[in-house]
Amino acid sequence: MLMPALLLLALRIYLPVVQSIALAFRQYNLLNLSNTGFNGLANFRAVILDPNADFLRILLNTFVWVAGSLILQFVLGFTLALLLCKPFPGRGLYASCVFYPWAVSGFAIGLVWSWLFNGQFGLVNDVLMRLGFLAHPIGFLSNPRFAMMSVIVANVWYGIPFFGIMLLAALQSVPRELYESAEVEGAGKIRQLFSVTIPCVLPVIVSTTLLRMMWIMNFPDIIYGMTDGGPVNSTTTLAIQMINRTYLEFNYGQGAAIGVIIMAIQFTYAFIYLSVSSRSEIEL
């Protein structure tokens, strides 16, 4: 009975994964398909030791991009879910408005935010200057010091609704009796949050943060739209580098090697994260 489903799953999911792993060990360049044989670890060496791309810098950028986006998206998304949990007039309309960014394409978000952060014509600079916070416009996307922060802000705006929607659904399933009992026993709002709410929605927090970490790591759209990985590689992440190698340089072998590196990082992270979180759940 299960065979057709398993076969479909294998064909649709595992076959491409296996193929891309195999590609990472082949000399597969669209500019020269006459020799596409096995080349061992050459693709990995080329990617990691490339003198024109600082691989350690790209790894660090990826870490900052994922951690910065994930933490802020989660904290703000959780806050949003807590605020929307209690009924108030117009809640449905308000929720629709704040959940809207999740429906917009990543590339379009990148383009919109690149105009908002534009150092010459951007709204953000204009508002900050009118309010007296700035004397001169800041090159948010042209200054390597601000570029990563700017793309993270755009990504946070995009990702908050995801946590908002998922955590709101989880919060609404927490039994009211638990809060009533906590109140009877004298627990304040903060205590209720840490002793009732968070333990009850922890499985959802674990699964959503894990999923989101993977999506953010694989998500190049916003960075492409805003900075193209610059200035001077300051926003180049592994996903950006993978797309550059594959679609700009046509080197599918090296692109696949970066894909395998991303996959290895995600597997390691997921393994550690799930082990730690399942232990925490047992302790709770």
Place this chain on the structure above:
Amino acid sequence: MKRVCAVVSFVILVMGCLALAQPCAAAEAVKLNLLERYTSPERTAFIKDVVKTFEAAHPNITINVISPPFDQAEAKLNMMINAKEPLDIVEISNLTIKQFVNNGLLENLESRIASWPDAKSWLPLTFSAARFVDNTAYLMPEFYFIKALFMRTDVLKKLGVDTVPTTMQQLYDLSKKITKPAANQYGFAFRGKGNPYRTSDYMILADLPNVDPKNVYRTTDGKLVFEHSQFVKSLKAYIELFKTAVPPDGINWGFSEQVNAFASGVAPLLIQDPDTVALVDRQIGRDKYTVVPMPLGISGKTYLDYGFGGLAIPSYSTNKDAAWEFMKLFSAPKQNAELCKKYGPLPTHAVTYKEDPYFSTGVYKAWAVEMNTPDKYTFVRFPTDSPVFPGWAQVQQQSMQATLLGQITAEEAAAKWAGYWK
């Protein structure tokens, strides 16, 4: 009973004949798949209009137009043609044609072009473009992109400027002269990202006297341009232009930001391709700007390349003759001129520049001068054949940005680029 048998036999006979006739009719019907590479709403609508005209004249042929979004079109083309998916006509860019030819994926069109009467009115440039790889025609060029200098005449007049820069030095001096950051007035609409080498390299290399037309990064004596004594001096002048006539944000300006800076008047001097004409016309109107030929460098020349796209037939197509019939119609002078009016770039037939006032007068005159003054405007080629060319855009962009930000010196950048091309 006999009559019934006779009627049944007749019906079976008729049905049999019809059944046998059906595959023959189906075999004659041809369905072509056309993949558009330069998708835009106006352009797609124009292609579909030509398809309708073609289908009306060829009732047995239908054409399915595949129009992926512009940013994904190259990837889609790559995937479909390499997987040998059903495609009969494809649009190919000069930047990527080499890989398809190398992999034997494009049909040789030489004999077909030789027997096509309209090829007689092609520009000499069109023949060069068609034979871009291995001196063999693998595509029918549709249009050209060639750089020229856009000038906001109204803004410059207000700033007291009534001269046209004819040299790079004049362009740099004028840009610096009109720059007043306090008044949010800058000179030059800089290109900082998204293939910036296609602007900066023209401006810097114009100072070198002997660039090899076959490879813009080598001089005629075979040395790398980055090692020429003039290169670093000209690169420094370009960096100085950025520091004195461009807002700091220019380092992150791509096409949209450049055009916006020009249309808003913040930077009234812009080096761009002819497809910018239609865009600027819509934004500010043609009475507020003009286009002049590219200024010349110290060498007395400017080196320009011609970006182009064209139609090609995948070598594995089973409908090559039908595909060629459509390509002949699409590439005829009338259709080609209409396509370029809708899309903005330069047409491929000499007759269009003579007989169509849209291209023989006004802003397009600048490009006619560039194409017809070979002693000043030398057409060169980027080394697209080189295996390291596809990575060049990223490497040049990142190291040019580092140079503009002062993270590395002009000498270090030149050495890095020389190392890349060695």
